[in-house]
Each structure stands twice: as structure tokens, then as C-alpha cells.
Amino acid sequence: MEIGSYSIHEPITQLHKPHLISVLYPWIDAGSSATLALNRMRSRFTSSPIAELENPSRFFDMTRYRPSTEWKGKERKIVLSNTKFWYGKLEGQPDMLFCQLLEPHMMSEEYATSFIEVLKYFDVQRHIRIGAMLDTVPHTRPLRLTGNIDPKYNELLGNILSPQRSVYEGPTSITMALLTEEQKKLGVETMSFMLHLPQYLDLEKDFSGASKLIEALSVLYGMPTECPETSRGRHQYDQITKQLSLETNTDLKKIVLRLEEMFDENQENNSETDESLPLSPEIEQFIKDLEAD
Numbered sequence: 232m233e234i235g236s237y238s239i240h241e242p243i244t245q246l247h248k249p250h251l252i253s254v255l256y257p258w259i260d261a262g263s264s265a266t267l268a269l270n271r272m273r274s275r276f277t278s279s280p281i282a283e284l285e286n287p288s289r290f291f292d293m294t295r296y297r298p299s300t301e302w303k304g305k306e307r308k309i310v311l312s313n314t315k316f317w318y319g320k321l322e323g324q325p326d327m328l329f330c331q332l333l334e335p336h337m338m339s340e341e342y343a344t345s346f347i348e349v350l351k352y353f354d355v356q357r358h359i360r361i362g363a364m365l366d367t368v369p370h371t372r373p374l375r376l377t378g379n380i381d382p383k384y385n386e387l388l389g390n391i392l393s394p395q396r397s398v399y400e401g402p403t404s405i406t407m408a409l410l411t412e413e414q415k416k417l418g419v420e421t422m423s424f425m426l427h428l429p430q431y432l433d434l435e436k437d438f439s440g441a442s443k444l445i446e447a448l449s450v451l452y453g454m455p456t457e458c459p460e461t462s463r464g465r466h467q468y469d470q471i472t473k474q475l476s477l478e479t480n481t482d483l484k485k486i487v488l489r490l491e492e493m494f495d496e497n498q499e500n501n502s503e504t505d506e507s508l509p510l511s512p513e514i515e516q517f518i519k520d521l522e523a524d
Contacts, residue, residue, distance in 0.1 A: 234352050235345030237316075238285040244318055249326040250357040251350065252448065258334040258404055259362030261428050262437025266331065268361055268444035271458055273329050276319025281328070282349060287313040290335040290342050316349065324452060328353060334406060343409035350419060357420040359451075360407070361444050363437070366427035369490035370468050374443045375427040381420070384451070391447050392424075424448075431486055432471065439464030 232239040252272055254265040284290065288311065296312035317329045335342040350358070368375055375393045414421050424447050428440050442460040449456045478484060 233285060234282070235348035236284055236286065236289065236341065237282045237345055237349055239282045239352075240280060244279075244281060246318060246326040246328070246353050248354055248356045249318070249328045250359065251328040251330060251355045252359045252361065253330040253332050254361055255332050255334060255404060255407060259364060259425070261363040261365045261426075262432075262434045262440045264363040264426055264428065264437045264440030264444060265361045267436065267438065267441035267460060268448065269329055269331065271441065271445050271460060272327075272448055273317055273319060275454065276321045276324070276327050276329075278317035278319035278327075278329055280315060281318040282316040283313050284345075287311050287333075290314075290338050291333060292336040295336065296333065314346075324454075325356070328355065332406070334404060339405045340409065343406055343413065346410060347413045347417070350414070351417065355419055357422065358410075358414060359448070360421075360423040361426075361448070362424070363426040363428055363440050363444070365430040365433060367490060367493070368427050368429055369487050369494055370429045370432060370439075370471055371487065371491055372494045374439060376443055376447060377425050377427065378447070379421075379423040381422070384422075388447060388450060391443075391450060429490075431483065434467070437464070438467050 232241055232243060252269060254260055254269050256266060260266055291312055293311065298312065299310050300307055301310055302308075312333060314333045315331055319327045319329065321327070332346070366375070376391060378388070378392045380388065380392070411421060424444060426440050426444055428434075428437055438460045442458065442464045445458050445460060446456045448454075449458075475484065475487065
């Protein structure tokens with residue numbers, strides 16, 4: 232069965248007013264934190280594939296999203312990068328959909344329209360977008376999580392979400408802009424969680440980041456917050472701190488110290504925005520050099 236540009240796996244699973252958790256990959260997935268969190272939630276709900284794009288090359292440049300090869304028994308297969316949906320059920324929880332949403336290189340309007348058609352078909356009630364970005368924050372302080380949620384959840388998530396609201400300006404996603412507008416028309420409840428990770432680390436897999444996103448989702452759905460990513464994240468950051476103590480690069484140490492001062496001052500002021508003390512020109516240049524590398 233086809234819905235828009237998506238192929239729905241048959242027999243079609245019946246879902247009752249499901250919620251959707253999605254990641255826009257790789258656009259907003261620093262440290263693979265959002266993907267790791269999505270995979271943990273998929274595991275909790277024992278998820279299975281339910282839909283994917285019929286012709287992904289219609290939307291994606293396959294020289295940028297490279298296909299991969301894998302062996303199925305004795306046969307080698309080419310696997311194209313694709314946007315996929317999974318579904319999962321867990322007693323005491325709403326039916327759930329999960330989606331790793333690739334950012335399209337072309338036909339964005341059609342791509343967004345097809346996504347909305349899937350939401351309509353399954354009668355999705357809530358869409359939670361999770362993501363992670365690199366920011367000027369220290370790894371030696373609690374990771375900052377900002378979000379866009381209904382005020383009725385403020386008390387529930389108050390100890391997890393930062394009181395500071397993001398004042399980010401810069402490149403954004405046309406896909407998310409289109410989806411947000413259409414979801415409003417459908418009456419789909421939309422929430423988002425954005426994790427802020429240390430820019431000077433840029434880890435391939437940031438388990439502390441994943442743990443923070445999992446914690447927010449777990450509290451929202453009344454699930455246990457402890458997960459394997461929690462202990463792995465603590466160990467990962469502890470090792471980084473130990474390595475930093477032996478680091479001969481004084482510029483990096485100065486960066487961490489300055490970011491700690493900025494974090495602590497914002498906490499004391501309980502600022503509602505990201506605005507904080509400026510970095511010195513030397514530290515700003517060092518961060519730019521890290522990005523260039």
C-alpha cells in the first residue's frame with residue numbers, strides 16, 4: 232500500500248491514536264545523541280518497521296547520502312539511505328511511531344506533504360521532535376536541554392528543561408518549517424527537545440547527550456529514566472575530564488574554564504535566554520579553528 236511517497240508494510244498494523252517521536256538526521260543529530268535516544272525508545276517499545284519511502288532517490292542526492300552494502304546470507308545487497316517509520320506498543324503507553332527523518336536535498340514540499348499524509352493515515356495525536364546541536368557549553372556541567380512544549384508540562388519537565396530559551400539564529404530546515412505549519416492545521420500536538428552539546432568535543436557518539444534526551448522522554452511518559460546510556464555517558468565524560476587534566480594545550484583548558492564561568496553565572500542569574508558573558512577573541516578563534524579541523 233502506498234501513502235504519498237511512502238510504502239506501507241502489509242499487513243497493515245492497526246494503531247490507536249499513536250504518538251510520534253522523530254529525529255531529523257543528520258541535520259540536527261550532533262554526537263548521534265538523538266539517534267541513540269530514538270533507538271533506545273524503539274527498543275523499549277519493541278518496534279518493527281512499518282513504512283519507508285518507495286523511491287528515496289527522488290528526494291535525496293545519493294552522492295551525499297551514500298548507499299551501503301550488507302550481506303543477507305550469501306547474497307550481497309545495496310541498501311539506499313531512506314526515511315523510515317517504525318511502530319511499537321507497550322502496555323500502559325500510547326501506541327508509538329518512530330521516524331528517522333532524512334533531510335531532503337530536493338522536492339522538499341512533496342516530501343513534507345507525504346510525511347503529513349502518513350500522519351493523517353495513522354491519526355497521529357502528538358509529534359515529538361528530538362535533536363542535538365553543538366554549542367558553547369562545558370561537559371563538566373549538566374547538559375542543557377531546551378524545548379518547545381505546552382505550558383501544562385512545565386511542572387513535569389521543569390527539572391529537566393533549561394529555563395533559558397534558545398535565541399539561535401542561522402540556517403534552519405525547510406522540512407521542519409513546512410511540517411510545523413501543516414501539523415498546526417491538523418491539530419497535532421507538537422513538542423520539541425533540543426540538546427546542547429560541548430562544541431569542543433564533537434564526539435561521534437555522545438552517550439551523555441543521549442541519556443539526557445532519554446530522560447526527558449521517560450519523564451514525559453512516566454517510564455524509568457535509568458538506561459545503559461546513563462552509565463556509559465558518565466564514564467565517557469569522566470575519561471574526557473581525566474584526559475583534560477593531562478592536556479598540555481592550555482587554550483583548551485581556558486575554553487572549558489571560561490564556559491564553566493558562563494554556565495555558573497547564567498545559573499545564578501536564572502536567565503531566560505542564552506545571553507551570557509562573551510568569549511574572549513582568542514577563545515572564539517580557537518573554537519573556529521576546531522570547527523575548521
